[in-house]
Amino acid sequence: MTQPARCLIANLAWTGVAALMLSTTASAAEDDDAITPYRPSVSSPAQLPVAGQLEFELGGLQSRSGNARRGSLPYQFKLAFSPEWGVLVGGEAHVWVHDGDVRSQSLGDTNIVLKRAWIVDDASAFGMEFGAKLPTAKSDVGSGKADYAVNTIYSRDLGAVHLDANVNATRLGLVDAGSSRTQLGASASFSTSLSAQWGVTGEVSGTHRAGGDNSVQLLTALTFSPTKHLTFDIGVARALRPTPASTLLFAGAVFPITKLW
DSSP: OOHHHHHHHHHHHHHHHHHHHHHHHHTTSOGGGOOOOOOSSSSOOSOOOOBTEEEEEEEEEEEEETTEEEEEEEEEEEEESSSSEEEEEEEEEEEEEEETTEEEEEOOOEEEEEEEEEEEETTEEEEEEEEEEEOOSOTTTSOSSOEEEEEEEEEEEETTEEEEEEEEEEEOSOOOTTSOSEEEEEEEEEEEESSSSEEEEEEEEEEEOTTSOOEEEEEEEEEEEEETTEEEEEEEEEEEESSSOEEEEEEEEEEEEEEOO
């Protein structure tokens, strides 16, 4: 077993124990304080978490493309100031890269996002995210440059299926000569409940950039929510483009840390 895999498993075991302990404390809270998971899909929902409730998402991700291996520990803090405004701070707590004889590890890049939600009714909402990626990773792990992004969101309940659709544009700090700095992206995530505690998610996503490689990814995941204050996820994604295709395995948890107000 590789070092990234061992660290990933150890991290997820620790996350599970911590999440169960925190969710036990939160179980006495009102149902209105239920969490709003953004994992495991690429798409973000328009809805914000409960105002004043600090939520935490932590997971493990391992990808393989040809002879290259990459492991990371993605995380995200979510805090809403009101039902309309909130902030997200996340990134990768640690990244391992193994490509042939090249091995490197460091803290990953950090993302800061300001989010605005427009709640239409109980079944639908619109949202916008204004984000910046800060180059906190080593240059051989991250791009070493800042990126800026705007993401538009539409979320809707279609009967028993929930849809999160995203369309976004990113201004990249580092690009190859002759390629555009503007990258366009789109994704659509569909999720539904299998039972009171189990759910399933399917998603298609992709990016386009003039003069650069386009990307297409398919994702599927299972979610398990023993309480309304804790959700576990596990799944697989297949990036069909750019070639060679890569496979991503991931798992994680979402839970509240504290109620600030």
